[in-house]
Amino acid sequence: MSWKRWLFGRRELTLALACVAVAAVFQFLSPYFLTPDNLITILRNSVELLLVSLGITFVLATAGIDIAVGGALGICAIFVGWSVQGGWPFVLVVLIGPLVGTALGLVSAFLIVQGKIPPIIATLGLFGVYRAAIFLLLGGSWISGLPDALGPAVNTTIAGIPLTAIYILFFYFIGWIVIRWVPLGIAIRATGGNERAARLSGVSIGRTKFFVYGFTGLLVGFAAFLYVARYRNVETSTGGLIALDAIVASVLGGTSVLGGKANLLGAMFGVLLVRLLQNGFVLIGVPSLWEQVITGALLIAVLILDALTERSHAQSRPRQRGNAQRGLATQ
Amino acid sequence: MISAFKQIRFGGLLVLWLIALVIFAVFAPDFFTPANFNSVLQFSTLLALVTLGQTLVVLSGGGGIDLSVGGIVSLSGLVIAALMKTGVPAFIAAPAGVLCGGVLGSINGFIITRLRLLPLIVTLGTYYAYNGLALALTGGAPISGLPVSFGLLGQNSILAIPLHTLVLVVPVFLVMQFTLNQTPLGRWIYAVGSNEKAARLVGLPVDMIRVGVYTLSGVLAALAGLMADSWLLSARPNIGDNLELLSLTATLLGGTSIFGGSGGLGGSLAAVLFFTSLQVGLQMLNVNSIWQLGLVGIFLIGSVLLDRMIRTAETK
Numbered sequence: 001m002s003w004k005r006w007l008f009g010r011r012e013l014t015l016a017l018a019c020v021a022v023a024a025v026f027q028f029l030s031p032y033f034l035t036p037d038n039l040i041t042i043l044r045n046s047v048e049l050l051l052v053s054l055g056i057t058f059v060l061a062t063a064g065i066d067i068a069v070g071g072a073l074g075i076c077a078i079f080v081g082w083s084v085q086g087g088w089p090f091v092l093v094v095l096i097g098p099l100v101g102t103a104l105g106l107v108s109a110f111l112i113v114q115g116k117i118p119p120i121i122a123t124l125g126l127f128g129v130y131r132a133a134i135f136l137l138l139g140g141s142w143i144s145g146l147p148d149a150l151g152p153a154v155n156t157t158i159a160g161i162p163l164t165a166i167y168i169l170f171f172y173f174i175g176w177i178v179i180r181w182v183p184l185g186i187a188i189r190a191t192g193g194n195e196r197a198a199r200l201s202g203v204s205i206g207r208t209k210f211f212v213y214g215f216t217g218l219l220v221g222f223a224a225f226l227y228v229a230r231y232r233n234v235e236t237s238t239g240g241l242i243a244l245d246a247i248v249a250s251v252l253g254g255t256s257v258l259g260g261k262a263n264l265l266g267a268m269f270g271v272l273l274v275r276l277l278q279n280g281f282v283l284i285g286v287p288s289l290w291e292q293v294i295t296g297a298l299l300i301a302v303l304i305l306d307a308l309t310e311r312s313h314a315q316s317r318p319r320q321r322g323n324a325q326r327g328l329a330t331q
Numbered sequence: 332m333i334s335a336f337k338q339i340r341f342g343g344l345l346v347l348w349l350i351a352l353v354i355f356a357v358f359a360p361d362f363f364t365p366a367n368f369n370s371v372l373q374f375s376t377l378l379a380l381v382t383l384g385q386t387l388v389v390l391s392g393g394g395g396i397d398l399s400v401g402g403i404v405s406l407s408g409l410v411i412a413a414l415m416k417t418g419v420p421a422f423i424a425a426p427a428g429v430l431c432g433g434v435l436g437s438i439n440g441f442i443i444t445r446l447r448l449l450p451l452i453v454t455l456g457t458y459y460a461y462n463g464l465a466l467a468l469t470g471g472a473p474i475s476g477l478p479v480s481f482g483l484l485g486q487n488s489i490l491a492i493p494l495h496t497l498v499l500v501v502p503v504f505l506v507m508q509f510t511l512n513q514t515p516l517g518r519w520i521y522a523v524g525s526n527e528k529a530a531r532l533v534g535l536p537v538d539m540i541r542v543g544v545y546t547l548s549g550v551l552a553a554l555a556g557l558m559a560d561s562w563l564l565s566a567r568p569n570i571g572d573n574l575e576l577l578s579l580t581a582t583l584l585g586g587t588s589i590f591g592g593s594g595g596l597g598g599s600l601a602a603v604l605f606f607t608s609l610q611v612g613l614q615m616l617n618v619n620s621i622w623q624l625g626l627v628g629i630f631l632i633g634s635v636l637l638d639r640m641i642r643t644a645e646t647k
Contacts, residue, residue, distance in 0.1 A: 111632060300460065
């Protein structure tokens, strides 16, 4: 029992083991899987998702959800693309994505806090609006063939460490500080755990939510900057499925959709596992059209597994059963 | 006072509809022809069936929402077409497809009730799984070339009213409306939606009702898939795209509360008619369909905001 709890009680460890197991299976099926080239490809493809998942982890921790991030990423990417085309100063090119992203995040927060609209409805509505806006802004044609002005921002390495890895570590470090060491972090978890109790104990729910959605927007905006720097074009499908991928990664990472919990390291491993799976299935010859099915099924599977383990935990500790039942009744 | 506000809501919908009609009358005079009336109803069938299911799901509370309906429409439509292509007669293929929709819907229901998971996250997962399956199984290509006789329901009209509106949408609506308002089962759905704890305490089978509601939503989505097949004589893997957004918006615009327990089917159907005339009208004005998506998003947010405002006004 104790070794099991030690091994499976820590989400990051379980996930790391899962990553190794998945990698082993794919290596068995396709010798190309564990080559340095492919591993670098997987890590590179994880960059934007890592940023968005960090934001989504915060959002989920407040018992919220944001499915408009894909559309927001597309809009931010368009602005970044325009700024490159317009030859803006580098600082502005870097800042425009996060600025637009933060503004869009604050729009979500405004609807959720001031309009008291459930997050799923607000962000589903915005998702439709953003999709339309992307078509409108692009006018039906892609932004493509951008000059490689932003290349250095993603291709540079410092002492052998890629700059993109430093961005990721920087943002996750900030996230960790916020969630672990700053009163705001407690406010975030308290809001998700029990919003009414948090309000009664003096937490400013509105401010907390504004921060969470705004921060997510900022990360989405920076992800858009990295996207444009890497691919040097913006198409109408930019951002596409990233909302689902990010939710899956966060939930895989041990963040509950019911709020109150945030696991940043877990989210990182969650992203890795999602991208490993997506890459591996393509390598063994599964058409990429299956990606949606696999990711959706993964989400359902994790939710079911989590619910089942939680239930068996509750049953193995009879003294806490009363609490568990009361908890259910109040939901 | 309360009824006055309720009237404002329905009146508001009516006013929106009239405004839309006036705009179309000025800019697209062809809008008011029997042929176009026919095409409005044609379009509305899919959305109407799906919205009726969505309304029950939202009504039954517990954060009820079904984001997977579009995928079920596409998938069951494909199942029916694929079966018919292998030589299965229509009277077997059609029920098989509807059964498939019921199973897909009940998967949602069982996961949500058994494991006490949030409907929005579960159906978000199945949204991608079902939509993805529809795309992946067909490689994105439609299954076409269904026998012309299969178009009987989907392509014929009586007095400019499409046959499927008469034999499917209207009866389904009447039966559901009757069940919801005149039978104990209907009362139960409202009870479960407005106070789950009380419903459990008086011994209502809350979980069974919820599973039933999600299953019904799946069945209705499958009927929509069937109608799409019959209308187009082919099954498209993306025929259900955006139906979750549209049906949810129609449900909420029609006055059903997102928190469950209050609202009804009549408002939803009115909202569907409003939407489809908007859709057809905008098409006649040559407005890109992507605009409609944005407009629907605004309506979705707007209708919840409006609901909020009405509620706070009521309590004052």
